[in-house]
Amino acid sequence: MSAGAGQRVTLEACRRGLGVVLDVLEEFRMPCTFFWEARSLRVLASTGREMMERIAGNPAFEHGCHGLRHEDFSGQDTGVPIGRHLTLEMLHEASNVVESETGSEIAGFRAPYCRLTRELRSALARLGYRYDATLIRTAGETWSLQPYRLAGTEQSVWELALPRGRDGQGRAITGYLWQLFEGRRPPEDYIEFVSLAGQYPGGLFQLALHPWHLFMDENGQSLTEQRAARAAHDLRAVLAGITSLERIRFLPAGAYLKKALDRGLR
Numbered sequence: 001m002s003a004g005a006g007q008r009v010t011l012e013a014c015r016r017g018l019g020v021v022l023d024v025l026e027e028f029r030m031p032c033t034f035f036w037e038a039r040s041l042r043v044l045a046s047t048g049r050e051m052m053e054r055i056a057g058n059p060a061f062e063h064g065c066h067g068l069r070h071e072d073f074s075g076q077d078t079g080v081p082i083g084r085h086l087t088l089e090m091l092h093e094a095s096n097v098v099e100s101e102t103g104s105e106i107a108g109f110r111a112p113y114c115r116l117t118r119e120l121r122s123a124l125a126r127l128g129y130r131y132d133a134t135l136i137r138t139a140g141e142t143w144s145l146q147p148y149r150l151a152g153t154e155q156s157v158w159e160l161a162l163p164r165g166r167d168g169q170g171r172a173i174t175g176y177l178w179q180l181f182e183g184r185r186p187p188e189d190y191i192e193f194v195s196l197a198g199q200y201p202g203g204l205f206q207l208a209l210h211p212w213h214l215f216m217d218e219n220g221q222s223l224t225e226q227r228a229a230r231a232a233h234d235l236r237a238v239l240a241g242i243t244s245l246e247r248i249r250f251l252p253a254g255a256y257l258k259k260a261l262d263r264g265l266r
């Protein structure tokens with residue numbers, strides 16, 4: 001498969017996945033933060049006006065940035081780390097695209113591949129980002145799901161880290177739904193994991209996904225119709241389960257941060 005073909009497949013899977021995610025979010029009246037890869041957002045917006053109106057017009061949604069073309073800023077895979085100047089330029093352009101396509105102020109950032117470089121931190125501070133939501137941390141004694149100031153940003157950017165923990169069998173689990181869509185974990189594992197949040201009053205527990213994952217596996221192969229239907233079913237099951245948990249409220253990440261600051265977070 002050529003790179004061009006792969007990109008079309010990814011975008012098509014992304015568009016279909018977003019359709020499912022939107023249906024589910026609307027069904028459960030659930031807020032959401034979308035971290036957009038700017039290039040894909042531009043294509044989606046130009047080819048799917050109706051979907052964009054559903055997304056941009058929903059007051060329960062906020063919009064953040066996930067790179068311009070899903071860059072490997074660290075150079076871990078490409079062998080070429082992206083330098084300070086280019087990082088700032090790319091992030092600036094990506095932020096502008098997100099703001100103009102969604103019609104809302106940029107809310108925050110999540111780094112592609114969860115690789116947050118020093119150059120990205122500095123660019124986030126320069127561009128006035130309020131938060132980053134890239135780092136994955138273990139919930140427990142040293143972190144109680146609270147926001148904290150991100151190092152390398154001159155104290156100006158908050159980090160809303162993603163939780164990592166252990167399931168009932170002691171296996172590592174995160175709030176990313178990869179294993180759910182790959183059929184390697186049942187919805188119950190995530191419902192149980194989210195219920196942990198009850199131990200940390202005022203903390204933020206993030207569940208995250210890539211929409212394309214509902215139609216494509218991590219190797220770029222399309223899922224069978226049966227597996228895609230299963231993935232959508234399991235996503236519904238997770239959301240149905242967590243909405244029935246006590247002491248948990250649903251907010252987009254930026255709205256949560258604003259509340260935490262209003263409550264006196266320093």
Ligand SMILES: [Zn+2]
Pocket residue numbers: 066070111112113210
């Ligand atoms: Zn990504």
